[in-house]
Amino acid sequence: MKELSRKMSSEIIKKSLLPIFIFLIFLCIYIFYKIKIQSDLPERFQIELRKYSTAIFVICIFFVIQRIAGAALGWYKENIAVKTATHLDDELIPILRRTSKIIIWIVAILIILPLFGININGLIATLGVGSLAVALAAQDTIANIIAGFLIMVDRPFRPGDKIKLPSGEVVAVLDIGVRRSKFLSEDKAIVIIPNLELSKSKIVNYTYGEERSKSGT
Secondary structure, three states, X not given: OHHHHHHHHHHHHHHHHHHHHHHHHHHHHHHHHHHXXXXXXXXXXXXXHXXXXXXXXXHHHHHHHHHHHHHHXXXXXXXXXXXXXXXXXXXXXXXXXXXXXXXXXHHHHHHHHHHHOOOOHHHHHHHHHHHHHHHHHOHHHHHHHHHHHXXXXXXXXXXXXXXXXXXXXXXXXXXXXXXXXXXXXXXOOEEEEEHHHHHOOOOEEHHHHHHHHHHOO
């Protein structure tokens, strides 16, 4: 556990070095400006310069946050996801990485725009309506992804288990995917079923029964 924590800390530090270095350079320039230059500049110019310096400061902070989030997800993929039986987390990590990057920079933009006198209330409302429209259009996909998480947590079946599907087919579990799971039937055909359908149906797991019989419980 200590070794994993050390690797994670090392990965985060390595990924954050560049944005932190940029931030420190900017901070040194800003301190020099405050001490040596600011008093000689017109007030109007100072106000404008303050807007841009604050925007750069926000960008640096969110650049660091993005790199830390990416490093944490990369560490999880290389040290945890590869050791799990399911491929669900392997498939979700790239999606989470892209989604987190988009969210981080949307928040950064929403912080920066008011600095330049732009009203973001309309933009927030538009983002809310757009998010609702996307959620409604992709509700089946979202439901299947959530069902995949629940299957991974509850573990009604695992890769390699022999189960009976709601259709009555006896199959071997090949993979639990993000939206769908794959099974191998007795006639060697690949059966692909949405996770939502599996989560709502009765599943008979023969492997669990055999393991229970062997353990004598």
